[in-house]
Amino acid sequence: MKNAYRILWPTFCAVLLAACGGKQPAPASTTAKPPLASMVVRADEGPSQQIWDGTVQAVNSAVLTAQTDARVLALPYDVNDVVPAGAVLVRFTNVEQKSAARAAQAQIASAKADYVNAQANYQRLAAIYPQGYVSKAAYDQALAQRNAAKASLDAAQAQWREAGQAEKYTEVRAPYAGVITKRYVQVGEAVTGPPFAQQLIGLASLKDLRVDVKAPQSVADSIRRYGSAEIVLDGGKKTLAASKVTVFPYADPATHTFSVRLDLAGDHPGLYPGMTVKVAFATGDARRLLVPLSALVQRGELQGVYVIDGDHVSLRQVRTGDVSGDSIQVLAGLEGGEHIATDPDAAVRWLIEQRRKEAR
Known part of the structure; x- marks a missing residue:
């Protein structure tokens, strides 16, 4: 195959140079109808992007x-490590937290004992107070002591719960599955909590992604009106449709651009936060000539397709535009209704064979 391309290289260059000055170069003479897979190029309505x-x-x-x-x-x-939801990202020393929890438990035991005594004393006085065996002052004092003991017990239990929560804070867990984007601390470093809480770990989820685009104000209305966009991947070989397109209702006063947000549904392997992508926005309607990417011949900056006209095959230079899935738009060099070979390699082999026959 390398020899085939080497033989046709001078012909290819001559064809492309001739195509720059006219619509179609002189076709190669053949004696039989080319048995090549082909298609008719037709103009169809499509979005202008x-x-x-x-x-x-x-x-x-x-x-x-x-x-x-x-x-x-x-x-x-x-x-850059990918972590599951609930994974321990940072572990702290917990000596002070455990000590505070034990002290809170001891305080609960003491407060509970005081409350039991105060409750028993109140119940005893409450039983004989209606008969007038105790004064109103003694009864009120017993009631106040019972209520104070109950408040102290509630406070001790709240302090114990707070101490237990502080002990849980000595392990920082991932709230969702994602990738570690930044680490702000090192092992052995002392950190502070609220109100001046120190940053520890940056985490980003890989499940739900979106794309932010800064679009010129000249196209903001068109993008908002059509509400359609595609993420162009692998050099145009793949596209990913946005599930929702949102144009922010205000522009950046410094750059005069509008922020456009594209929501992506589902998982998207190969896309990561922070990377740049090409986004094709629908901005109108236009008639387009599309040819398969597989039918395009690329030599450096020059592009062409093999055109079949009856029993003649010739290589024609074309100017291309946007890629749409497995097809590419032809802007110049080709017209609707013309036949092109869909397999350039087969066209090369057929032309080589025809030239060999003519040379005999």
């Missing part, structure tokens, strides 16, 4: 902060 750069963002993205004063004991994961 404009392509802009966008940035992939995570819908769920957060910076986890410390909720207690402690020292970093372990960091099980590092930047």
Whole structure:
């Protein structure tokens, strides 16, 4: 095959140069109808598109902060690690928290004993108070002591729950599955909790993604009106339709651009927060000539297709536009109704064979 392309290279260059000055170069003479797979190029209605750069963002993205004063004991994961939901991302020392929890438990025991005594004393006085065996002052005092003991017990239990929560804060867990985007602390570093909570770990979810585009104000109305966009992947070989297109109702006063948000539904392997992508927005309707990407011949910056006219095959230079799935738009060099070979390699082999026959 390399020899085939080497033989046709001078012919290819001559054909492309000739095509620049006219509609079609002189076709190669053949004696039989080309047995090549072909298609008729037809103009069809399609969306007029404009392509802009966008940035992939995570819908769920957060910076986890410390909720207690402690020292970093372990960091099980590092930047770029993918973690499941609930995974321990930071582990702190918990000596102070455990001590506070034990002290709170002891305070509960003491407060409970005081409450039991106060409750028993109140019940005893409450039973004989209606008969007039105790004064109103003694009864009121017993009631107040019972209520105070109950309040002290409630306060001790609240303090114990707070201490238990502080102990739970010594392990920072992932709120959802995602990738570690940044680490703000190191092992052994002392951190502070609220009100000046220190940043610990940056986490972004890979499940729900969106794309942010800065679009010129000249196309903002068209994008808003049509509400359709595609993410162009693999150099145009694949496209991913946005589930929703939102144009923000205000422009950046410095750049005069509108922020456009594209929501993506489902999982999208190969897309990661922070990467740039090409986004094709529908901005109108137009008639387009589309040919399969597989039918296009590429030599450096020159592009062409093999045109079949009766029993003649010739290589014609074309100017192309946007890629749409497995097809590419032809802007110049080809007209609707013409036949093209869908397999350029087969066309090359057939032309080589015809030239060999003519040379005999």
